[in-house]
Amino acid sequence: MKKGRDEDFNVIVGIGGGKTLDTAKAVAHFMSVPVITVPTTASSNAPVSALSVIYTPEGEFEEYLYLPKNPDVVLVDSRIIAEAPVRFLVAGMGDALAAKFEAEAAYRGTSEHISGGLSTVTTLTMAQACFETLLENGYEAKLAVEANAVTPAVEKVIEANILLSGKTGGLAAAHSIHNGLTRLEETKNLYHGEKVAFAVIAQMVMEDRAPEEIQEVIEFCISIGLPVTLEQMGLKDAGRDRLMVAAEAACAEKETIHNMPFPVNPEMVLDSLLGADALGREFMI
Numbered sequence: 001m002k003k004g005r006d007e008d009f010n011v012i013v014g015i016g017g018g019k020t021l022d023t024a025k026a027v028a029h030f031m032s033v034p035v036i037t038v039p040t041t042a043s044s045n046a047p048v049s050a051l052s053v054i055y056t057p058e059g060e061f062e063e064y065l066y067l068p069k070n071p072d073v074v075l076v077d078s079r080i081i082a083e084a085p086v087r088f089l090v091a092g093m094g095d096a097l098a099a100k101f102e103a104e105a106a107y108r109g110t111s112e113h114i115s116g117g118l119s120t121v122t123t124l125t126m127a128q129a130c131f132e133t134l135l136e137n138g139y140e141a142k143l144a145v146e147a148n149a150v151t152p153a154v155e156k157v158i159e160a161n162i163l164l165s166g167k168t169g170g171l172a173a174a175h176s177i178h179n180g181l182t183r184l185e186e187t188k189n190l191y192h193g194e195k196v197a198f199a200v201i202a203q204m205v206m207e208d209r210a211p212e213e214i215q216e217v218i219e220f221c222i223s224i225g226l227p228v229t230l231e232q233m234g235l236k237d238a239g240r241d242r243l244m245v246a247a248e249a250a251c252a253e254k255e256t257i258h259n260m261p262f263p264v265n266p267e268m269v270l271d272s273l274l275g276a277d278a279l280g281r282e283f284m285i
């Protein structure tokens, strides 16, 4: 930031993963210059989103820095994405999985979301297309990237992870639960999208979604290697008290969990985490 102020740059280019791109977007915003993002992984929708996530040096979620616009140019080379470790692509699918469920919750709710307006049919449709793209192509894309191959399935999943999951439909419980989980150092080694995937299942449990619908998501997560149990989250021995730390943080005043169409309290989040874990363990067998 200091370098940006001291020298005369007329554009900022961010090349790298989510945190690098979020940093580039924030710096460009404060310098009032355009920003170009060049993602080297498809691990989240950070390349296109109009926000930067601020974490503490310990990796705990601190706040969202909402930006007035999306990046000016997003440049994606599928070959580079396919040569990155497959875990990034899989984590990106976990993040993208949230789009449909958070958009639907925000649509049913009445809160304005980050772009300043209410949800629309357009954002819901994009989120639904994102979900269908993942389910149809996710497993095949994972196998292809393991072989460092760029196939049509890989191209579609890259588009879903980066563009379709743009969260223009708003955030809701899943990302708040993710933010709460960052308070537990046991989850430190998990990527953003891996935590979000488990949080999506918890949100679905909280919403009392149909068992077949939850099962479809859990089985998809298992098929591509996203966590579905507390044990996989590094939280096998975390009791209620420990999980309550995350649940309370998930319900902090500014959290998007309050975009849910019903009031949510920490007890509900805690029970949803345990409920998601119970279902995940059932399907892992």
Ligand SMILES: [Zn+2]
Binding pocket: 044, 045, 095, 175, 192, 196
């Ligand atoms: Zn995310």
